[in-house]
Amino acid sequence: MSTPSSTPLKAGTQRLIPLNHALPWIIAAVFLLILPYIFDSRSALTIMNQMAITIVFALSYNMLLGQGGMLSFGHAVYMGLGGFFSMHVLNWMSDDPWISLPFLPIFGGLFGLMFAIMIGAFSTRRAGTVFAMISLGVGELVAAMSVIIVIFFGGEEGVSGDRTELLDFFGMSFGPQRQVYYLTAVWLLIAALGMYLYSRTPIGRIANAVRDNEERAEFLGYSQRHVRWISFCASGFFAGIAGALFAINFEILTEENLNLATSGSILLVTFLGGVGFFVGPIIGAIVFTLLQTVLSLYTEIWALYLGILFVSTVMFFPFGLTGLLAIHIQPWKLGKISHLVVPYAKMFIPAVVGVLSAAAVLEILFHARHAGLGEEEMNLYGITFDSHAAMPLIIAIVLAVASFFALVKLAPGLKAAWDEATHMGGAKQ
């Protein structure tokens, strides 16, 4: 079975790629190894590090949402606290260090775990709405405390440190960004592998069982509460590792690292990627970080596009981007993926024009509303024009509407091709 099941939260017993052999991990490791030789600028390294941290964080979040069926609105708490504690450990050791930097994430993980044990003890009593509400409350509580307990959280400036002050690790001081990249990449692999293997253990499988049918699991000898608690702790541990990696990379933590906005965005990342798949959060984190960092260079309203993308994912592809890829497995296995090439190619141009022109409408409106006096000129897709004039706006709207109609007209063709491609047996006339 390659089709995902009826609800995204309940898929996940099948994976996009058969990850149960080592090959994908070796490919991932080699890929991570050569990546900084392809993208070697400082900013590219920063983006990649950020991506890796988001991947670890999102994977840990999916241990709750995708695998345990727990919708958390406060997961940033565990990453943030793991990060703050790591930073304090770093500063505390800086005078007389006895470990080197690559071991710092262990501390982050342990502190994340410690808080997950404490908070999970009461928050995992019930799943569903109760769990979601408690996570929201705890998230708000910790975020509020971070402003009050200045001695620990550093108030508005946050807490900063110097990562180079620990012992050298085989001659690496971790001053240069590239060394930090490799540290992060190794931890990414360790954490991802750990979380993947966790999903294959008895407790990992039973977490799925409790998610799908908690009553049945209880009658098989498992306390649903204990199962959720253990998953919650494991998730907190890996979130803490992500927090420590953040501390190492950015050398500063602020209230922003544990507030509700961060908790919300990791939900967004995970859902965007697809909660029903192990690789879902990885894809989500990559896409999200790219959009956040690259798109924000080009437009001020990047968050709006991200929001639109999120809403359309939820509405049209509830299995996320990974689900979108996964539905092509069946035609691929049937050897009929070629049926889809022509309809996709036909739709490609209207789709691209549609997206660009719709974005143009938004950009022109935004520019017209916010540009200062005498700054009516705007540049979009290499064309310079007056944003207050009616013509560019009309052209953009006409193009958007026209391509929308073209897409609607082409949709039945795609549908037919899709039916054909997923139809078993011979050609259907």
Add this chain to the structure above:
Amino acid sequence: MSVPAIELRNLEKSFGLAKIIQGVNLKIGKGERHAIIGPNGAGKSTLFNLITGKYTPTAGQVLMHGTDVSGMKPYQINRMGLSRSFQITNIFHNMTVFENVRCGLLWSMGYKYSFWHMVNRQRDLTEKADEILEQINLSSRRNMVAGALAYAEQRALEIGITIAGGADIIMLDEPCAGMSHSETDLIVDLIRKVTEDKTLIIVEHDMGVIFDLADRISVLVYGEIIESDTPEKVRASTAVQEAYLGTTVEEA
């Protein structure tokens, strides 16, 4: 007489003002196949839920092998060797048939909350699960998603999950509900096969199944047991006939 497998002492359960179970006393011996029958709304399912720990009794006790289990959680009772099936199919719809059975095995085979075993690498687990699949005739469906099974197959899987853990008391809640005659015959054979040497407590509407399977029958009417005896005597009992005449005849 040895200690009964299940003993109910003055068991009562109320929901608000409604007294659903009114002072039930019942002893079910080890190795007995005991059927509970009664008209709709008599409290059969409530009684089931009281014994299995889903509900806490309002008064009275449930004893299992002489130990008081009233008020214990379902998972605690299950660990003591009692397993149940459900009237409405209650399986893990998104897992494969094999994984469903394996979930039923994990606790009893000692894997508990382990996060240091890889489930796929445990040969004993895989062998036992395949053995059970063979028993319930679902080997050919091994890697299918459970939700995609035919109804009768889901019912068989439900029984498979229930017996997987090797519990010595098996409780089946209407295992033949909604099945055709031929399917019912298959399921009855299956139940007989998998509950050999075990205590079986069964709720069922199909009288054919009941008289075929049960050693003893208890008749529950309005939360009270009015008769508890061998099938022949229950069939002859005037009290039972009266109870059934006044209400819908359940024989289907």
